[in-house]
Amino acid sequence: MRVVVAEDLYLLRDGIVRLLEAYDHEVVATAATGPETFEALIGHRPDVAVVDVRMPPTNTDEGLTAALRAREQIAGLPVLVLSQHVEQLYARELLADQAGGVGYLLKDSVFDADQFIEALERVAGGGTALDPAVVTRLLGRPATASRLARLTGRERSILALMAEGLSNAAIAGRLFLSEGTISKYTTTMFDKLGLRDDDNANRRVLAVLAYLDDTRG
Amino acid sequence: MRHTDAWLRSTGRGLVRSTVLAALAWGVLAVSLVPASVAAVSGSPWSWANPWSWIGLLLFLIPLALVLARPIGMLSRRLAARWLGVTIEDGYRRPEDAPQPVLLSTGYWWNGHSYERSRRDAELDQQWRRRIGDPAYWRDVRWLLVAAVTLGPLCAVPAAALVGAVAAFTRGTPVAVLGGVLLTAVSAASAPSAWRLLGPLGQRWLRLPAGAAAAERVRELELERAEMSTTQAAELRRIERDLHDGAQARLVAVGLSLAAAERLLEADPVKARALLQEARRGTSSSLAELRELVRGVHPPVLVERGVVEAVRALALDSPLDVRVEAPDRLRLDGPVEAALYFGVAELLANVAKHAPAARVQVRIRDRGTEVEVDVEDDGPGGARVVPGGGLDGIRRRLGAFDGSLAVSSPLGGPTTSRMVVPCASS
Numbered sequence: 109m110r111v112v113v114a115e116d117l118y119l120l121r122d123g124i125v126r127l128l129e130a131y132d133h134e135v136v137a138t139a140a141t142g143p144e145t146f147e148a149l150i151g152h153r154p155d156v157a158v159v160d161v162r163m164p165p166t167n168t169d170e171g172l173t174a175a176l177r178a179r180e181q182i183a184g185l186p187v188l189v190l191s192q193h194v195e196q197l198y199a200r201e202l203l204a205d206q207a208g209g210v211g212y213l214l215k216d217s218v219f220d221a222d223q224f225i226e227a228l229e230r231v232a233g234g235g236t237a238l239d240p241a242v243v244t245r246l247l248g249r250p251a252t253a254s255r256l257a258r259l260t261g262r263e264r265s266i267l268a269l270m271a272e273g274l275s276n277a278a279i280a281g282r283l284f285l286s287e288g289t290i291s292k293y294t295t296t297m298f299d300k301l302g303l304r305d306d307d308n309a310n311r312r313v314l315a316v317l318a319y320l321d322d323t324r325g
Numbered sequence: 326m327r328h329t330d331a332w333l334r335s336t337g338r339g340l341v342r343s344t345v346l347a348a349l350a351w352g353v354l355a356v357s358l359v360p361a362s363v364a365a366v367s368g369s370p371w372s373w374a375n376p377w378s379w380i381g382l383l384l385f386l387i388p389l390a391l392v393l394a395r396p397i398g399m400l401s402r403r404l405a406a407r408w409l410g411v412t413i414e415d416g417y418r419r420p421e422d423a424p425q426p427v428l429l430s431t432g433y434w435w436n437g438h439s440y441e442r443s444r445r446d447a448e449l450d451q452q453w454r455r456r457i458g459d460p461a462y463w464r465d466v467r468w469l470l471v472a473a474v475t476l477g478p479l480c481a482v483p484a485a486a487l488v489g490a491v492a493a494f495t496r497g498t499p500v501a502v503l504g505g506v507l508l509t510a511v512s513a514a515s516a517p518s519a520w521r522l523l524g525p526l527g528q529r530w531l532r533l534p535a536g537a538a539a540a541e542r543v544r545e546l547e548l549e550r551a552e553m554s555t556t557q558a559a560e561l562r563r564i565e566r567d568l569h570d571g572a573q574a575r576l577v578a579v580g581l582s583l584a585a586a587e588r589l590l591e592a593d594p595v596k597a598r599a600l601l602q603e604a605r606r607g608t609s610s611s612l613a614e615l616r617e618l619v620r621g622v623h624p625p626v627l628v629e630r631g632v633v634e635a636v637r638a639l640a641l642d643s644p645l646d647v648r649v650e651a652p653d654r655l656r657l658d659g660p661v662e663a664a665l666y667f668g669v670a671e672l673l674a675n676v677a678k679h680a681p682a683a684r685v686q687v688r689i690r691d692r693g694t695e696v697e698v699d700v701e702d703d704g705p706g707g708a709r710v711v712p713g714g715g716l717d718g719i720r721r722r723l724g725a726f727d728g729s730l731a732v733s734s735p736l737g738g739p740t741t742s743r744m745v746v747p748c749a750s751s
Contacts, residue, residue, distance in 0.1 A: 162629060169629040193616055193625045196641040197634060216612050219605050245642055 109155040109232055110136045114145035114171055115190070116163045124158055124218060131225050142170030149178035149185060156209075156232035161191040161198070172198060184209045186231045191215065199242045211237035211273075227273070236273035236313045243271040263297045266290065271316050339516035340487070342408060343480040346520050349400065350477035353393055353469060357385035390469055398465030401472070401527060409524045416461040416533040416541070423451050424552040424721075425713050427559040435558055437551025460540070464531060471530045480519045486512035549724055556721065560622075567618050572611040579607040623663060631655065632662040633689060636669050640687060643673050645702075651689035657696060661726050661746055665698055668719040668730070668744050672700040675715060676740075680704025683738075695747040706738035719744065 111133050115121035118140075125135050136152045139145040141164045149157055157178075163170040175187045188211035189202060202210045211231040217239065218224050227237035238246075247256065247268055256264060269279045276294065280287040294312075303316070348355075360381075398415070405411045426436040426447035433440040434447035438454060441447040456462060486508045493505030533541075586600035619625065627635040633651045640647035657665075669687060676683050683704035690697045710716040710732055720730040728746035 162625070167628075172629075192612075193620065195626055195638050197626065197630075197638040200641075214612075216609050219609060248644065 109133045109229070110152070111228075112137045112139065112145075112148045112152055112154040112157040112159075114139040114148065114157065114163065114174070115160040116140045117160075120160075120215070127218065127221055127224070128158075131221070133225075133228075141165060142174045145171055145174040146178055149174065149187075150181060153182065153185070156186040156188060156228055158188050158190060158228070160215075161189060169198075172201075176201065179205060179207065183207050184234065186234065187211070188213065188228055188231045188237065190217070194239045194242045196242060196245050199238060199246070203236070208234045208236060212242060213237060213239045214241065230273055235275075238272050238313075240268070240272055243268050246271060258300050259297060263293055263300075266293050267297060267316065270294070270312055273313050335517045336513050337516075339518070339520055340483050340512070342520035343482070343516060344484040346404070346523055347477055347481040347484065349397060349404075350472035350480065353390050353397070354386065354473060357382060357389050360385055390466065394465040394469050395462055397472075398468050398531060401468065401523065402531060405523050405527045405531075409521065411524045411528060413527050413531050414533050415531075416464075416537065418455050418459045418461070418544075420452070420455065420712075423455060423548070424555040426451070427555045427562070429558055430562055430565065435555055437548070437555050460537065461533075468530050471526070476522060476526055479522055483512045483516040483519055486515070552721055553725055564618065564622065567614070571614040571618070575607050575611040575614070579604045579611070582607065624666065627662055627666055632657060632665055635662070635666050636687060636689065639666070639670055639673060640685075643677065643685075644681070645673065645677055645683065645685050647673065647685040647687060649687045649689075651687075652691050655689065655691055655696070657746075657748055661696075661728075661748055664722045664726060664728065665696070665744060665746060668723065669698060669700060671715050671719050672742050675708065676700075676702045676704060679708070680738075680740075695745055698744045699741060700744075701739055701741045703739045705736070706734045706740050707736050708732055708734035708740050708742075716742075 111128055113121055113124050113128070113135055115124060115138075121138055121140070125138065128135055136154055137148040139148045143165075145157075145159060145163065148154075157175070159171045159175045161169055161172045163174075172189060175189060179185050179187065183205070184207035186209035187202075189198070190213055191198075192215055194212065194214055199212050202212055209231055211227055213224075213227060217227070230237050247264070256267075259267065265283070266279055269282060274282065276290045277287050279285075280290045283290070402413045402415055405413055424437045426434045426441070426444055428444070429435050429440075431440075433442065434444050436447040436451045439447075439450055441450055490505040490508035490512060493501040493508060582600045582604040586597040586604065589597040589600065624635060624638075626638045630638075631654075633649075633653070633655050636651065637649050640649045656662075673685065676685055680702055683702040685700065685702045688697075688699040688701075690699075708716070710720065710730075716730065716732060723730055723744055723746060726746050726748070728744060731743045731745075732740070733742075734740040
């Protein structure tokens, strides 16, 4: 894959580049500021971009803003956003255009190289990869609690993994169940929640999140 | 008939009130005269003829005056309010304004003024500083002197004249009877008005002087500074402890694991691998801890997005049903934003604790010269600002920016907390 890496801290940027190269991905450009990131995203149109939220010159949410602006111009441009902290607020902004190809993970996630690359590939393929911390908070909403209460514990843990962006096969792998069992669970679950079942992992995530958003307030 | 009745009542009432005030004004002097008089009668070296022995009198008088000044001042103000409807600001320094002492890492307690060995010492020191340094207290002492020479003699007139009249009547000679009649007239004429002197005298001598407002303001600011220094000291101590017991300790463990893994790399690769994994888990958990710590010191969203978005993020993360109504772009000075943010966080945490099912409405309004943040919930109400409590903490924190916190929380709800901070938004 052709990847753009936008990260202002040299050590981390270098580490991510080396990691990607170790997995045979090509880093086509690196960026260390917000404007540079935007230019690299538009100019190179990478298969996927790894973008840090906080970057110079303002050291606020420059990276996130650049990614969102680039996605306005190129719909569905796959972006994996990394940050030292995860906020539901940002997750919602990234998911708002419903175009998919969005990841939002803590920087620690690079510690597990296999999972990180897997998430990156999922995002590149138009899927989603959300940090479990965000998902827990999203599912922890009070307004949704009553509806989520209809789900069994097992169903809820499947929903959480689904919201992270995992496919049925991946969920089956994580929970040591067969894929068939998972798809049975998802069917009853979507029935209970009144959502349309769909095999496309990305659309499922968006359905779940749209559902959670709907029940807000 | 009705006239006579009213006149009698006002004279009687005046007589009682004047006598009470005379007793109030002369009480300290009278009480401290007792031992001296006893001594004079029983023939000790104390005598009126020997001015040196007056020192004995002063030994009683001065401590008694210093101890009773405040109660007498308070009583005088209360009587003025009750009898004359005259409210006189006491201007006392309030104990709740003083900062809470904090334990420093040196083991000493800092109360904003001095270091003490124990919390009790720190509080006592603070209390004495407050009492002795309070100009309102010295006003009360002055009032004792003023009252003794003005209010005392004048208010004693009705009672003294009456006593004189009774004495004269008992003597019975025509001249004495005439004198008695005159004294009765004096007593009756002065009784209704003598006690009213408390009003003008109290207002002149017991009230905050005009310049005192500015002086008090300076003192308030000094207190706030002391306050800030103690909260900062407490905060730094917390951060130091968190780093020391948390991330630092974990990183040491990570280092140890790595060192051990390095040694075992060739001899026992399986064990080395396990150690490396352990080291990785260690860095993950130190990162998580640092993240929490940073969130508590200065939440990243606040830096990245400003107070409005940070409050929105807070609302999203809250277990409560929170709605936020706010202008889109509102940036304030960093410290003010932090104070408001932590205020909202504390208020939401309070609601979550006491009324977990409540719906909450947060309203942020930019009034040009000040920013107003309302947090309203439909919980059971009954919230109070307790010194040293969470709401008090918000009040103190906002106080540093001349801001304020008002809490309205009738039993049965709803509870509305309003934070106001003056500022020019940028």
